[in-house]
Amino acid sequence: MLTLVIISNSSYETQKVGFQLAKKLKAGDVVALFGPMGAGKTTFVRGVADGLGLGDCVHSPTFALVHEYEGPVSLFHFDMYRVESFDDLESTAYYDYLKREGIIIIEWSENIENALPPNYIKVEISPQNNNLEQRQIVVREVKKT
Ligand SMILES: Nc1ncnc2c1ncn2[C@@H]1O[C@H](COP(=O)(O)OP(=O)(O)O)[C@@H](O)[C@H]1O
Ligand SMILES: [Mg+2]
Structure with missing residues (x-):
């Protein structure tokens, strides 16, 4: 299982990591973002x-919980910040989206960790203490099947 550890020194660099990851993605993939408020999850998306x-x-x-961006391969962008229960999650239609042809990317995956599919791409973005603009980004393929 490959793990990538990247140091980003600006929001532009974080976007670039997202851009490069996108080139490896295909319909059906799930990207689970982890990291605190202001880490750079939306920037990565x-x-x-x-x-x-x-x-x-x-x-x-x-506020919308999910946005759909239509394209040759669609992107479904979730923010689970306000999702605190199974009912909340169901109301976002998350389980329906899992069956659709598209790539799913999820902010605040911490809140739905038990509802992630067996296989997904985990992206952890961690602010660094010494530098306001620095982030550690860890990209890892999780495979349970
Ligand atoms: N290396 C970096 N990567 C990503 N964002 C950064 C970085 N350095 C500074 N920032 C700033 O941090 C903020 C991240 O915001 P956002 O992407 O909305 O975070 P989140 O979605 O995790 O709450 C932005 O204002 C961005 O400009
Ligand atoms: Mg965000």
């Missing part, structure tokens, strides 16, 4: 959308 050829369309779905 911007890079992924750009890499999928969806352009500059990403904004935070905190």
Whole structure:
């Protein structure tokens, strides 16, 4: 199982990591983002959308819970910040999205860890103490099947 550890020194670099990951993604893939408020999760999603050829369309779905970006391969962007129960999760239609042809990317995966599929790509973004603009990004393929 391959693990990538990347140090990003700007939001541009974080987007670039997302852009590069997008080139490896295919319909059906699930990308689970972990990291605190302000880590750069939405920034990362911007890079992924750009890499999928969806352009500059990403904004935070905190209130809508999910945004759909249509393209050759669609991107379904969830924000689970407010999801605290199974009922909350069901109301986002998450389980229906898992069956659709598209790539799913999830902010605040911490809140739905038990509902992630057996196989997914885990992206952990960690702010660094010494530098306001620095992040450690760990990308890992999780495979339980
Ligand atoms: N290396 C970096 N990577 C990502 N964002 C960064 C970085 N350095 C500074 N930032 C800033 O941190 C903020 C991250 O915001 P956002 O992507 O919305 O975070 P989240 O979705 O995790 O709450 C942005 O204002 C961005 O400009
Ligand atoms: Mg966000």
